[in-house]
Structure formats: structure tokens, C-alpha cells
Amino acid sequence: MSKWKSIQLPVSWYQNADVLKLFAHSRSAVGVFLMLATYCSDRRTGGKFSEMGAKYVVQATDDELKILEDFGWIKRIGLDKRGDILYRIVGFRRYNPYARDPIPKELREAVYERDGYKCVNCGSTEHLSLDHIYPWILGGEDTYDNLQTMCRSCNSRKGAKTDAHKDDTT
Numbered sequence: 109m110s111k112w113k114s115i116q117l118p119v120s121w122y123q124n125a126d127v128l129k130l131f132a133h134s135r136s137a138v139g140v141f142l143m144l145a146t147y148c149s150d151r152r153t154g155g156k157f158s159e160m161g162a163k164y165v166v167q168a169t170d171d172e173l174k175i176l177e178d179f180g181w182i183k184r185i186g187l188d189k190r191g192d193i194l195y196r197i198v199g200f201r202r203y204n205p206y207a208r209d210p211i212p213k214e215l216r217e218a219v220y221e222r223d224g225y226k227c228v229n230c231g232s233t234e235h236l237s238l239d240h241i242y243p244w245i246l247g248g249e250d251t252y253d254n255l256q257t258m259c260r261s262c263n264s265r266k267g268a269k270t271d272a273h274k275d276d277t278t
């Protein structure tokens with residue numbers, strides 16, 4: 109068994125409009141989704157799971173899978189060797205504690221350079237790292253426009269306030 113690590117869900121996840129919409133529609137689908145994310149994370153599947161796995165391991169029903177598919181949280185990606193439907197969790201890397209693509213070096217450098225190698229908040233030049241303006245966990249991308257330079261203390265203060273995903277790439 110792999111060493112347990114919980115999937116990443118900050119408090120703000122529950123305030124996300126898409127989450128609230130699904131939650132209002134079907135609470136059990138949200139529960140199934142979280143179990144699927146945990147299942148995929150634990151088995152290091154990169155967000156892929158079969159219909160069989162969802163039904164037997166996570167006890168998902170046809171209805172719940174259909175709701176998740178209709179709401180765009182999971183996507184059919186084909187069939188496995190046994191003819192079982194394969195799904196993928198959309199945007200799984202946001203939930204996966206094991207796999208996080210590092211921000212490319214060129215992009216990091218470009219953002220630091222744009223911000224003058226200073227914290228955009230307090231101007232400090234020490235312990236700098238990149239911060240996602242729109243939180244990564246809520247779908248904020250690793251893009252030039254969504255990244256800014258921040259020092260460790262401003263970053264953790266922002267994190268405490270919004271419970272945003274903290275990025276440790278220095």
C-alpha cells in the first residue's frame with residue numbers, strides 16, 4: 109500500500125461556484141467525486157479510473173457517474189482491454205498531491221524578471237517564490253498573467269487569508 113497522503117482541498121474549494129452548483133444538484137455525486145479523486149491519488153492513476161473501479165471500489169451508481177459526466181467533472185476517454193469504460197477526472201492534477209508539474213524554468217524567470225526580482229506586495233527581495241493570483245487549486249493556471257513574485261511571508265499571509273494553494277517553487 110502506498111503511503112497515505114490526502115488530496116488537496118482548501119476551504120475555498122467549497123465556495124467555488126462549480127462545486128456549489130454540483131452540491132446543490134447532488135450531494136452524493138460530490139461525495140463520489142471526492143472518493144474517486146482519493147482512489148486515483150492513492151493508486152497513482154493520474155486521474156484515470158474504470159467504470160468497474162468506480163462501482164466496486166467507490167460504490168458509485170450509474171446516476172452519479174452520469175451527473176459527474178454531465179457537469180464536466182469526469183470525462184470518458186475510451187475502453188480498457190475488457191471493454192470497461194475508462195474515465196478521467198477533469199483537471200485531476202489540481203487534486204493530486206503526488207503529481208504536480210513544475211512551473212517551467214523559462215516561465216519562472218520571465219515572471220521574476222517582469223516583477224524586478226521583488227515581492228509585488230512588500231518589495232522584499234528575499235525568500236521569493238511564485239504565487240498564483242487566481243488560486244491554482246481552483247483552476248488558476250501556470251501562466252505569465254496568473255503568476256506573480258511574492259516573498260515567503262506575504263505568500264503565507266495571503267494563504268492564510270484566502271486559504272489558497274501555496275506554491276513552493278523558489
Ligand SMILES: [Zn+2]
Nearest residue numbers: 227230259262
Ligand atoms: Zn512580501
